[in-house]
Amino acid sequence: MKLLKAKLQSTQKIILEINKIQYIKSMTPLPELLNGEELQNPIEVRKHAYSSQPRKGVGGKSYAEKEYSVFRGSQRVQAAIKMGYTHIEGVIIDE
DSSP states (O other), rough: OHHHOOOOOOOEEEEEEGGGGEEETTTTOOOOTTTTTTTOEEEEEEEEOSSSEEEEOOOOEEEEOEEEEEEEEEEHHHHHHTTTEEEEEEEOOOO
């Protein structure tokens, strides 16, 4: 596990596995992180209830539901992926 930690200290931070969260994949990676700056704030995510039954998307294509989706921080996620991280710190905003 390679974790991108946020500088902001919070007792509400959780560790999220990047390949298990939904984020906007078309966002460009955050340049500040790629240039070596620290991650200042954790990403903000929403937690979802999801079905254990297989679901179909557009054109009947199967897809796996994800427990968390990024509300704020998709650029940070993209930068983390580009830098080889597998996990990132986040906070749940809908509790």
